[in-house]
Amino acid sequence: MDQGPSTPPRPAPRPAPRMSATFDPVTLAEIRRAAATGIYDIRGYGAKRALPHFDDLLFLGASISRYPLEGYRERCGTDVVLGARFAKKPVELRIPVTIAGMSFGSLSAQAKEALGRGATIAGTSTTTGDGGMTPEERQSSATLVYQYLPSRYGMNPDDLRAADAIEIVVGQGAKPGGGGMLLGQKITERVAAMRTLPPGIDQRSASRHPDWTGPDDLEIKILELREVTDWQKPIYVKVGASRPYYDTALAAKAGADVVVLDGMQGGTAATQTVFIENVGLPILAAIRPAVQALQDLGLHRTVQLVVSGGIRNGADVAKALALGADAVSIGTAALAALGDNDPAFEAEYAALGTHAGSYDAWHEGRDPAGITTQDPALAARLDPVLGGRRLANYLAVLTLEAQTIARACGKSHVHNLEPEDLVALTVEAAAMARVPLAGTSWIPGGGGGQ
Amino acid sequence: MSDQIDLAVATTRDLNGALHGLPPDTNRTLWRVLNPRGQHALAVGVDAPIRVEIAGHAGYYCAGMNGGATVVVEGNAGNGVAENMMAGRVEVRGDASAAAGATAHGGLLVIHGNASARCGISMKGVDIVVGGSVGHMSAFMAQAGTLTVLGDAGDSLGDSIYEAQLFVRGSVASLGADCVEKEMRDTHRTALAARLQAAGFDGVDAGSFRRYGSARRLYHFHVDNAGNY
Ligand SMILES: Cc1cc2nc3c(=O)[nH]c(=O)nc-3n(C[C@H](O)[C@H](O)[C@H](O)COP(=O)(O)O)c2cc1C
Numbered sequence: 001m002d003q004g005p006s007t008p009p010r011p012a013p014r015p016a017p018r019m020s021a022t023f024d025p026v027t028l029a030e031i032r033r034a035a036a037t038g039i040y041d042i043r044g045y046g047a048k049r050a051l052p053h054f055d056d057l058l059f060l061g062a063s064i065s066r067y068p069l070e071g072y073r074e075r076c077g078t079d080v081v082l083g084a085r086f087a088k089k090p091v092e093l094r095i096p097v098t099i100a101g102m103s104f105g106s107l108s109a110q111a112k113e114a115l116g117r118g119a120t121i122a123g124t125s126t127t128t129g130d131g132g133m134t135p136e137e138r139q140s141s142a143t144l145v146y147q148y149l150p151s152r153y154g155m156n157p158d159d160l161r162a163a164d165a166i167e168i169v170v171g172q173g174a175k176p177g178g179g180g181m182l183l184g185q186k187i188t189e190r191v192a193a194m195r196t197l198p199p200g201i202d203q204r205s206a207s208r209h210p211d212w213t214g215p216d217d218l219e220i221k222i223l224e225l226r227e228v229t230d231w232q233k234p235i236y237v238k239v240g241a242s243r244p245y246y247d248t249a250l251a252a253k254a255g256a257d258v259v260v261l262d263g264m265q266g267g268t269a270a271t272q273t274v275f276i277e278n279v280g281l282p283i284l285a286a287i288r289p290a291v292q293a294l295q296d297l298g299l300h301r302t303v304q305l306v307v308s309g310g311i312r313n314g315a316d317v318a319k320a321l322a323l324g325a326d327a328v329s330i331g332t333a334a335l336a337a338l339g340d341n342d343p344a345f346e347a348e349y350a351a352l353g354t355h356a357g358s359y360d361a362w363h364e365g366r367d368p369a370g371i372t373t374q375d376p377a378l379a380a381r382l383d384p385v386l387g388g389r390r391l392a393n394y395l396a397v398l399t400l401e402a403q404t405i406a407r408a409c410g411k412s413h414v415h416n417l418e419p420e421d422l423v424a425l426t427v428e429a430a431a432m433a434r435v436p437l438a439g440t441s442w443i444p445g446g447g448g449g450q
Numbered sequence: 451m452s453d454q455i456d457l458a459v460a461t462t463r464d465l466n467g468a469l470h471g472l473p474p475d476t477n478r479t480l481w482r483v484l485n486p487r488g489q490h491a492l493a494v495g496v497d498a499p500i501r502v503e504i505a506g507h508a509g510y511y512c513a514g515m516n517g518g519a520t521v522v523v524e525g526n527a528g529n530g531v532a533e534n535m536m537a538g539r540v541e542v543r544g545d546a547s548a549a550a551g552a553t554a555h556g557g558l559l560v561i562h563g564n565a566s567a568r569c570g571i572s573m574k575g576v577d578i579v580v581g582g583s584v585g586h587m588s589a590f591m592a593q594a595g596t597l598t599v600l601g602d603a604g605d606s607l608g609d610s611i612y613e614a615q616l617f618v619r620g621s622v623a624s625l626g627a628d629c630v631e632k633e634m635r636d637t638h639r640t641a642l643a644a645r646l647q648a649a650g651f652d653g654v655d656a657g658s659f660r661r662y663g664s665a666r667r668l669y670h671f672h673v674d675n676a677g678n679y
Contacts, residue, residue: 152534152572155534157534197612198613202671211529224491224514224515230467
């Protein structure tokens, strides 16, 4: 039988190449890197994985039963007082956004100055960091919070008294339970002298305070700090978000004026990647338990709660306040406002094997934007006056955005925002923020728990 | 003439407030503190060059952040005596609890009795002289200054030490990571003799001490040292 013209044999179909979701390219590259070097990866920035966050919440806005405030006519207050519980001189801020503690050493002197200038224009505070206080930042910051860290590098009672508030650092969101790290490239003569260390060494700061452990000791430590400063200064206690209900309760009971709670998205200058991505809670999950702790003690609004970790815009600010915080704090976003990861430096980021938006080698000190460096030539790229102006602009936008939302919800002060103004887009966010899933009255998890 | 503050009636705040109010050239240079009864934060952050005598036992952080005073505890001292001292002299006639002289940058801390665990932890330039023995993890992460122990040292002396120098006359239970015995040279003996004299231990032979310090092997991350970090 005639079978017609013969067709050339076709190769058998093969399955399309498929990348493993578990062993994705980033994971495989890390395995090869680990095999080649034998040491864990260290980097800056906060958690990069997707996490439940403020984006998963929405405001309801006004309706027939809730009327809004008039956009540009009716006042919506943004001022915050921190530390009136025990301090003779509480900190008074015009806006509910503060600049988080970032060390001189991790940042250049110019960057620290720019943060001080920007915060001062905006009417808010900035914070020292591991390594002590520089004269530049004291001078440029109208309100400066002095961090009291496990390392006690550069810790000096004169600086303590020169500060406007004291922040006892127990932990940081990027690494609850981890100490600081500053690698040799950034330990210049000046940084080394401030820390009483030999220049050029890889420096690991302690993860525990040298002279106290536990809540009973903390109470006595707070007493000592108050006595040294004659009860003038507010005392904050900063913790990474891990057991927010208990940490907040213990800090408040130990006598803190303010609790600072930092979620796992919070930035760091240098930490092991495995730590950044796997330890601690996202800030969304931590605010309600912390607020609950203060409410249970009858101290909500008496002890202020400042939260941080991935705050980017005025909506994030408004959502954090609606969940019960008194203020927020920013690190990564402030650096971005100064020019960190700006595509203008793309060629230089590429030369470092990365690109604008992904650059996180803040520990290496070769920052093209001149922010996370101690190299004089790179640091000179950042004009502190211009940088300060940019930060002030950004802080103004955060504030205006938060006010816009608060007015739409009918609030005459951003502190009047409340959980009732919010719904969640996902079941997870609803459970964590203890607000209903959008379109339902369902709060998974019972809206409680510690 | 001395000033007296009786803590059976006055508060810690009264005491510290009075001491902080003194100008550098004050002529009220001798203060007796009665009935301390182990209270915390006594005579902290005192800059004036005065002498404060605490007639009994002190609690935590006695003479913490001292800036130039001479503070004498006539009994025992609690946790963190003279922590973060910048200058001046603190003397404990009895024993001291943990973390004595922690993070202190300067001055002289003399403990006539024993010191407990973590004596001189994270010290940054202070001179500490202990007449008795020190507990475990003493001079942990010690950065600068000297720790001199006339008695024995507990486990893990000088763990992760930086540039501080340690002198022990008795036995050392064990050395911590990166801490090694070093040669005792004439310069060390001379300086040690001067410190012993300043601390009031004149009769003690500086030649009878052994010296310990950093091997500086952990100053840069290296995979082969991973077990020590
Ligand atoms: C460069 C850099 C340095 C930091 N240094 C410190 C520090 O010295 N002490 C501290 O408590 N937190 C430090 N942090 C954490 C911040 O204080 C803050 O908790 C965090 O940046 C807030 O999260 P965000 O970066 O998402 O805004 C640092 C963060 C960055 C980005």
